[in-house]
Amino acid sequence: MPEFDVVIIGAGITGLAAGYHLKHEKPGLKIAIIDKNRSFAQGNTAKSAAGYRDLFTSRINRKISGSSIAFYKHLQQDLKIDLGMHLNGYLFLMDSRRLDQDAVRTFISEGRAEIVGEGSLKDMGYVTRPSSDEKHLLNLSDIDGALLGYNCGIIEPDRICSYYEKELRKTDVSFFYNTEVKNLKFEPQTRMNYPGEPFLWQNMEMRNLETSTGSFRAETTIVCADIWTTALLNSAGIDSHVRGKKRQVFRITGEPASALMSHALRPDQEVMPFTIFPSHGIVMRPEPGSSSVWISVADDYNRPFEEEEDPKPEPEFYENSLFPVIRSYLPQFSSCRVSSMWAGHYSYNTIDKTHYVFREGNIIVATGSSGSGIMKADAIGRIVSSLYADRKITRLYDGSFVKTSDMGVENRKVPPEHMVI
Ligand SMILES: Cc1cc2nc3c(=O)[nH]c(=O)nc-3n(C[C@H](O)[C@H](O)[C@H](O)COP(=O)(O)OP(=O)(O)OC[C@H]3O[C@@H](n4cnc5c(N)ncnc54)[C@H](O)[C@@H]3O)c2cc1C
Known part of the structure; x- marks a missing residue:
């Protein structure tokens, strides 16, 4: 033995x-x-x-993410090991109530982030005020601005x-x-x-x-x-x-996705920030290699705890739950298509x-x-x-x-x- x-x-x-x-x-x-x-x-x-950020509400999470990011930067910048690391930022789209949170003030005062105005978001192609019908039906918030995290981006795990x-x-x-x-x-x-x-x-x-x-x-x-x-x-x-929950990613391809993907907000970057929508926690990640974006969400209710060996993505979840929200903020995405999808699990510490x-x-x-x-x-x-x-x-x-x-x-x-x- x-x-x-x-x-x-x-x-x-x-x-x-x-x-x-x-x-x-x-x-x-x-x-x-x-x-x-x-x-x-x-x-x-x-x-x-595979997004990374040092924006967390708990100090210990800011520490363990910040130091890991510093190590990955050292590998890429000093040791010249290409980790596919982009410092393209994290963009939290928010209404005015969220922009006024204590955490936002803390991140700005610590020099980790800045506020981006509504005008810049419109320039990226966002509809910042969805119609009142959509707001009512889909429980949507307005986009009054955004928090842009600096020490954040994407990487290849x-x-x-x-x-x-x-x-x-x-x-x-x-x-x-x-x-x-x-x-x-x-x-x-x-x-x-x-x-x-x-x-x-x-x-x-x-x-x-x-x-x-x-x-x-x-x-x-x-x-x-x-x-x-x-x-x-x-x-x-x-x-x-810990408990496991299925999490899905949908790769979205098409000209509007490609145009948004290449809309950078951080200096010397060529791709859009990892973006968090103002409603329902939907996220969008650029994939520079394919000019696509990935759309994902950490949905909670009615999503059972499970630990499957090979969880399957659900195309109808994208069509019925994600796409209506995306289309309200980015109507041009109606002409895009899901080119691939996959699913894994978050292992949740539920406390x-x-x-x-x-x-x-x-x-x-x-x-x-x-x-x-x-x-x-x-x-x-x-x-x-x-x-x-x-x-x-x-x-x-x-x-x-x-x-x-x-x-x-x-x-x-x-x-x-x-x-x-
Ligand atoms: C859709 C999705 C999006 C995510 N987005 C992000 C993100 O943007 N940023 C981020 O930081 N994190 C993200 N995560 C979380 C991140 O992927 C995980 O936290 C991380 O990969 C966990 O790494 P791990 O090594 O602990 O687990 P794993 O990569 O799952 O490794 C565990 C390994 O254990 C092996 N194993 C299990 N049981 C046995 C056994 N009995 N015998 C032998 N081997 C075994 C498995 O084969 C596996 O290789 C995301 C996760 C998902 C699913």
């Missing part, structure tokens, strides 16, 4: 960032990374809209993962793809070879991982399996504290919508990214590494610090996040 100091379950962006920082910190560690898919970044990392994976392959880290961990079971520390072990009074630990290709032994297991964490931890009687990074015996868990796991992955990897080393304080890439236990379960200190999109 292969034996490792650490087995990481999941070769998505979280598992790879965790492996990268662990190995960097402790080069002597014998690490294995296991994934049920044929390669890295095939789970929700591949389904992401598979390229970040490719960087982490390549770096890890330069070391002695072992990768096991097409390998599914079936369950996590505690065993007695000292076997008595008596039927029914482990008994309540025995010291237990989780060292033996049963997988589709055989057993592995690990001193520590790190679970970075996103929504599938719940099923894995269920088998060991541990609560993941404060921020990652959990916690330890339970010799299992470490990083999950609950709540729709922002790409933009925070580097910091989460560092926090996992700290938790492994039993360090109380984690130093992030940009030199800022977080208390490691703040992101845990027992001594958690994370306020509810209100900017989840």
